[in-house]
Amino acid sequence: MSLSAYNGAVARSSTTSDVFNAIAEAQRRDVLDVLITGEKAVGAIVKDLSMSQPQVSKHLRVLRVVGLVTCRAEGRRRLYRLERARLRPLHEWLANYEQAWNDRLDRVDDLLKELQQEGERQ
Amino acid sequence: MTANRHGSAVIEYPNHLDIVLTREFDAPIALVFDVFTKPEHVRKTFAPFGEEVTVCSIDLRVGGDYHIVMVTADGIECSFRGTYLEVEPPTRTVETWHFDGWPDADAVETMDLHETDGVTKLSYRLAFTDQVGRDHMDRVDGLVSSFENAADYLSSLLDPTGTAAR
Numbered sequence: 001m002s003l004s005a006y007n008g009a010v011a012r013s014s015t016t017s018d019v020f021n022a023i024a025e026a027q028r029r030d031v032l033d034v035l036i037t038g039e040k041a042v043g044a045i046v047k048d049l050s051m052s053q054p055q056v057s058k059h060l061r062v063l064r065v066v067g068l069v070t071c072r073a074e075g076r077r078r079l080y081r082l083e084r085a086r087l088r089p090l091h092e093w094l095a096n097y098e099q100a101w102n103d104r105l106d107r108v109d110d111l112l113k114e115l116q117q118e119g120e121r122q
Numbered sequence: 123m124t125a126n127r128h129g130s131a132v133i134e135y136p137n138h139l140d141i142v143l144t145r146e147f148d149a150p151i152a153l154v155f156d157v158f159t160k161p162e163h164v165r166k167t168f169a170p171f172g173e174e175v176t177v178c179s180i181d182l183r184v185g186g187d188y189h190i191v192m193v194t195a196d197g198i199e200c201s202f203r204g205t206y207l208e209v210e211p212p213t214r215t216v217e218t219w220h221f222d223g224w225p226d227a228d229a230v231e232t233m234d235l236h237e238t239d240g241v242t243k244l245s246y247r248l249a250f251t252d253q254v255g256r257d258h259m260d261r262v263d264g265l266v267s268s269f270e271n272a273a274d275y276l277s278s279l280l281d282p283t284g285t286a287a288r
Binding site for chain 1: 130131133141143145147148149153154157158163166167168169170171244
């Protein structure tokens with residue numbers, strides 16, 4: 001494993017930390033879920049979720065700051081869109097981290113079995 | 123060797139600063155404690171993916187320091203060090219955690235062991251003391267919800283049509 005992968009495995013960069021922070025809130029995950037199927041206007045998001053428009057706007061603002069959501073104007077409407085690529089570093093961080101831990105704990109498991117077998121032989 | 127493996131670790135992220143991990147081992151608690159705290163064992167298990175551990179010193183007492191260095195496949199040294207805050211064999215240790223590749227992030231790790239019918243359960247928590255991150259979190263809305271299956275959730279967002287869909 002390269003150092004960058006290991007770095008990723010043990011500590012989050014500020015970028016992934018911000019993304020993690022943004023999606024650590026359940027309502028913001030709901031907003032992202034609604035956007036999975038495609039671009040939507042604020043009104044459509046409000047309709048899909050039992051949230052007020054100011055609440056939805058607040059969450060969209062946080063998601064835009066970290067780049068998880070982008071916005072474009074179409075006539076008088078503003079359409080919001082999920083930027084999946086922004087999730088990838090975080091996903092990779094988690095996968096690396098979990099793989100590193102499981103590998104280490106598999107090693108512990110093997111060593112424990114070895115030590116117990118040695119104990120039985122003596 | 124895998125006949126009695128108790129599966130993969132359960133890894134949870136109760137908030138963006140803490141990582142909590144649990145896993146069970148078919149071994150008595152005293153042996154599991156030794157494997158996590160004695161240098162001759164830690165040397166064999168510390169590095170993920172079998173990388174070489176070149177330094178492994180552990181002064182297992184309150185106020186004692188540990189220092190572990192592993193070398194990655196690229197030949198780069200990764201140094202981990204900290205100081206023991208609590209040492210209660212065979213059930214618990216609490217120690218500071220510092221990784222030289224990430225000088226801004228300090229953390230405290232806690233290991234708790236509990237044995238039931240010959241099966242020892244490890245509960246491990248790594249808590250980052252990242253005040254910048256905490257300030258940021260509080261500024262957003264002061265609310266952090268339980269966020270336990272982060273990896274599954276992210277998979278579902280990345281691939282909504284795939285088998286990982288919720």
